Amino acid sequence: MTVDDPKTISPIPQSSIETVLQDCWDLMTSDAERALALAQAAEHSTQPESELYLQSRCYLGMCHFYAGRFTEAVDILSDIALAAARLEQNENARLANNTLGMCYHSLGNYEVALEHYGFAADYSRTLGDDSLLLAPLINSGTLLFDVGDVDSATEILTEVLGLNFEGVSDENIAVVCLLEARTLIHEARYDEAWQVAERAEALARKANYHTGIFSSQLLLGRIHRLQHNYEAARDILELLTHQPTVENVGADALEYFLELSKAYFALKQTDKAIETLKRGIGLVDPPRNNLMRLKVLDQIAFGYRLKKDLAKEVITLREIVNIERSEQYSQDQDLVVRSKIRSQHGKSLLEQDLTERQNELLKASHQRLSLVNEIAHQVGQTLNFEDLGNRLFKILATHLDVHFISLMTINEDAQALSFRFIVDSGVMLKEADIPIAHDKSYAASVVKTRQHILVRDTEVEGIGNQIGDADVMPRTMLFMPLFLEGAVIGVFSIQSPIPERFGRNEIQLMLSISKFISVSVSNILSHEKVQQLNQILSDEKQAIENAQKRIAHMAFHDSLTSLPNRQGLEVFVDRRIKVQKRPFHLVYIDLDRFKPVNDKYGHRVGDEVLICLSRRIKDSLRQRDFAARIGGDEFILVVDEFSLKADLENFLQRLLQVIEKRIDVEDAQLYVSASIGIAQFPLQGNDLDALMHNADSAMYEVKREGKGGVKSY
CATH class of the missing domain: 3.30.70.270 (Reverse transcriptase/Diguanylate cyclase domain)
Incomplete structure (x- = not known):
């Protein structure tokens, strides 16, 4: 039977249509073409605009999606979504919108995808079934994670984990596990992430859900790489990128090639890394302005930089700049901002309550309130870490008897805490990075636990002053996490030679102050990044000018003797x-x-x-x-x-x-x-x-x- 020719499709008895559709549902993730034939047979055996007709058409679109024909799927499902809404067929409307979101997600059109996931979630709430709500929520969370809004994705995951999972398919539970594993990886909880990713792969295999299997293997390879097991990561990811159906995943399949290239870079196999990235773009052929394509091009430019191939690096950087100037890229960036604003709206209410309670505690001390204002003013006046350290030390030494302060930010690539400044008794010091995995570092513990740590007098005896003036012994130490949009970006510490100097009031005070320090740190890091980008652009311009001069010289000079030709x-x-x-x-x-x-x-x-x-x-x-x-x-x-x-x-x-x-x-x-x-x-x-x-x-x-x-x- 030719599935595209309705003349060859035999009608199905009315009593068997629902059974055929259930068989189609069970097959579509593992054998999309067989499932497509069943959906077409059901479609031609039902009355137009009936619920079973729209369900058959919807399944037809889903089969195209799982076969990697995203444009065909969009054409079918867009009509079904409108018809189902007009006919108030909420279940078909939910299913069509959720799959439309998946199609646009795979095509790299994230804003439209998120909109359809939202429609699907609204229909699910109307139907009152938690198991139906799970799919659009987890798809939204996965998309937000893809575009870099980890905070919003984590909030959605928390909501999903609170739903009733009774009756939920293995495929959907696998998707939940995948998002949970990604969140755990982001938090550097690799052992837990490995267990969750393995569970996701087992569920996906049980459901014959190929995309879920691929995504699980991707995460397992990533965990290996982040734990420096580069050969193991390479072996998993090489098998993954050579799967014959990998191109059916859509634009997100580029992530497989991107992860493999990172393993090759770590193994100093730069040529293989670049070849892998180019193969990924050639195989998947994502939309020009797709964010994942941008990440791949960034890695290709990095590879050319390692090879000192300036000409190819400049060409790749120019393509990146053109994408970043495109309207679609701007829309994707706006999507991240809008999702964060929606997420922040709920957080702002909680932060407002926190601020009110803190203000009640600070009212008793006008000096402390003035201190917060002074620090807020001072930290906003600088875009330099050393200057920030000197300003903070001058204030805190006066008001809190502090003799030592330090600030560290997280270096994601090195998985370490990098000192941005250390001020000991007014003297600026330098110190090596601290690995986040360090099990005896208070600062590393703060990053892992996301909680402040107070080290009292009895606990610091015998430790000595590890950095700086050995004659001044710290008797009280306080380590504060610095947060930005829910993520830990660094650690700020203060030390005093006075025993028990930091009590409840001082901790509350530092909690308030740390917010201003976090904003200042973010501003400085952004400023440094802008300077780096400006330097890159300046270097690119200079490289182009030099190349033009060389070309002009070559046109009028002999290459061997350098005499005019x-x-x-x-x-x-x-x-x-x-x-x-x-x-x-x-x-x-x-x-x-x-x-x-x-x-x-x-x-x-x-x-x-x-x-x-x-x-x-x-x-x-x-x-x-x-x-x-x-x-x-x-x-x-x-x-x-x-x-x-x-x-x-x-x-x-x-x-x-x-x-x-x-x-x-x-x-x-x-x-x-x-x-x-x-x-x-x-x-x-x-x-x-x-x-x-x-x-x-x-x-x-x-x-x-x-x-x-x-x-x-």
Whole structure:
């Protein structure tokens, strides 16, 4: 049966339609083409606009989606979504909108995808079934994670985990596990993430859900890479990217190739990394402005930078800039901002309550309130970490008896905390990074637990001051996490030589202050990134300008000797004739005994001889004279007119002697000579061609007379 030809489809008895549709549902993730045939059969056996007809059409669109034909799926499902809404068939409307979201997600149109997921969630709530609500919610969370809004994705995951999972399909539970595993990876909880990803793969295999299997393997490979098991990561991801149906996943399949390239980069296999990224773009062919395509291009540019292939890096960076300037990219960025605003709206209410309670505690101390205001003002005045450290130390040393402060930010690539400043008794210090995995670091513990740590006097005895002035012992230490949009971005610590100096009031005070420090840190990091981007653009501009200069130079100069070439000669002579209009001599030099050198010693030695002679000729000329190489062993000189003809001949005889001097190349002692012909402008030619012809004729007279001499035309 040909599934696209309705004439070949046999009708199904009315009593069997629901059974056929259930079989279609069970097959579509594992065998989309067989499921498509069942959906078409059901469609042609039902009345138009009936619930079973729209359900059949909806399943038809879903089969196209799982077969990787996203555009065909959108065409079918868009009509079904409108018809179901008009006919108030909420279940079909929910299913059509959720699958439309998945299609647009795969096509890289994230804003439209999120809109359809929202419609599907609304229909699910109308139907009052938690199991139906799970799919659009988890799809929304996955999309938000893809575009970088981890906070909103985590909130959706929390909502999903609170739903009733009774009756939920293995496929949907696998998708929930995948988002949970991604969240755990983001929080560097790799062991837990591994278990959840393995469970997701088991559920996906049970449901024959290929995309779920692929996504699980992607996460397992990523965990290996983040734990520095690069070979294991490579092995998993190589198998994944060579799956025959990987292109059916859509634009998100690029993530598989991106992850594999990172493993190759870690293994210092740069060529393989670049080849993998290019293969991914060629196989998947995502939309030009797709965010995942942008990430792949960024990695390709990084690879060219490692290879020091400036030209290809510049071309790739230019493509990235063009994408970032596109309307679709701007819409995707706006989507992230809008989702964060929606998420932040709920958070702002909670933060408002927190601020009110903190203000009640701070009212008793006008000094503390003034301190918060002062710090808020001070940290907003700088875009430099060292200056920020000095400003904070001056205030906190005065008000909280602090002798030591430090600020660290998270280096995601190195999985470490990098010191941005350390101020000990007013002196700025430097210190090495602290690995986040360090099990004896208070700062690393703060990152892992997301909670502040207070180290009291009895706990710091025997520790000593690890950094800075050993004569000043810390008796109380406080380590505060710095948050931005729910994520830990760093750690701020203060130390005092006074026992029990930091109590409840001081901790509450620092909680308030830390928010302003977080904003300042974010501003400084953004400023540094802008400076880096400006430097990249400046470097790119300079590289382009340098390349243009090199190209311009190459157009008019000989690549071997760096002397002007025939084009350079033409420009120079044309200017001398048309602008300066002064008499000059054109000297044609053809080397003698050069061919035997090439034949005996090879072209490499011959090239060295030409370079040496070019240097000798150039050094012999006056500043206003000109030399060009126009052929293999042929040179042209443009020499200002001498007052006496004898002076010119003496000059060229001296030049001939210079040419005939011994040339030492490697172990060989070589000798060449030259036949030199002269033509005078304007007496013996009014243009370059005439002058060269006449000088060439004079030069051949020398050769006929035995070579190694000078002759005028």
